[in-house]
Amino acid sequence: MTGKNKGRVGGDQVSELTAGRLSVYLRCLNALDAEGAKTVSSKALAEQFQLNAAQIRKDLAYFGEFGVRGVGYYVKELKRHLRQILGVDRSVRVAIVGAGNLGLALADYPGFRQEGFAIVALFDSEKNKIGHRSKGGVRIFDVADLRKMVKKEHIDIAVLAVPARAAQSVAAQIVAAGVRAILNFSPGALKVPPQVKLKNMDLTVSLESLSFFLARGESDASS
């Protein structure tokens, strides 16, 4: 890995955008593999999944030379490489903190298990929820036991799905428990120490990206 592109807009930002794209490529390769495709070119991959062929080649070249001239990529081989790069060649252990509507829905989200993520526990502070399970069978533990459970269950990633007012203090508990990566569904900005990776899934941001498109489309439909 040369790292030559990393400085452009800040290494961390490049990494995150790249990781997002690699993850999308992996989804596409899974679909192709399920259809029985053995090889795929960057051009075919781009056309079938509305991606950018030059970007695909650039992203993959950054991590090594996976393509074969005249053939493209071997689907299964590239899948294996991408799973390795993304760190999902082993089971990644996830806890969901907040057993409200969203937390319970996320605990049972079928895509996670399919891709090798193990949802090992839910946490909440409401006593009447503790000991119960999600419909899919994920057990709800007391958030006071987070630290103990993170060690015992080797939890890699915490998904934060608590009300906005509780988000910062619960994030601090997660960090104190030794978790190094947080996927945050609570609205608003959280502060975590630099060694902890925080990914915000502010759902409003996603809806605004669509409304941005609609607003521009309506005023600029001819472009």
Added chain:
Amino acid sequence: MTGKNKGRVGGDQVSELTAGRLSVYLRCLNALDAEGAKTVSSKALAEQFQLNAAQIRKDLAYFGEFGVRGVGYYVKELKRHLRQILGVDRSVRVAIVGAGNLGLALADYPGFRQEGFAIVALFDSEKNKIGHRSKGGVRIFDVADLRKMVKKEHIDIAVLAVPARAAQSVAAQIVAAGVRAILNFSPGALKVPPQVKLKNMDLTVSLESLSFFLARGESDASS
């Protein structure tokens, strides 16, 4: 708007990344406004919310000159501009298709209402769900009535939260009903006509971005 940067990696991709960042800036400005801040510099904004000051200036300059030398940005004014650019200066009307765990959780997600999105209806095909409401009071309609309801309720955006196996056919129904923007939470790639904007919220992609960070961090902790 000059559009001078639009060609670099494909106009649509730039737009979506830019919209995502503008939306994040809006979240930050909301927080600053709530704290009573009148003005903010790109540097302070970047430091407080772990953003990139140069990127902030570039993104905002693209849409006009909002900054004042020596002052920075007026918080309320920039908020108003961003809401306009993002098309959320009016109420944006949203339907959620799929009244399972995730759909019901999304219908009641508090961040949507706070930011001017109106969740006007849920849709499902299961007869025993139709006529019921989410905990927050959003009514579940028959998906067979989607077209009629989209017109009657002026629905701008559909959120797709159905099982993967149903996603493509339900997406086609949404498109046929005249909706021009879809936020898709179902795993897997969907095909929609070019005039329809699709944003995929594959939750697995987000977890993989974190596991990518953990995998790199463990093998490359000194960098």
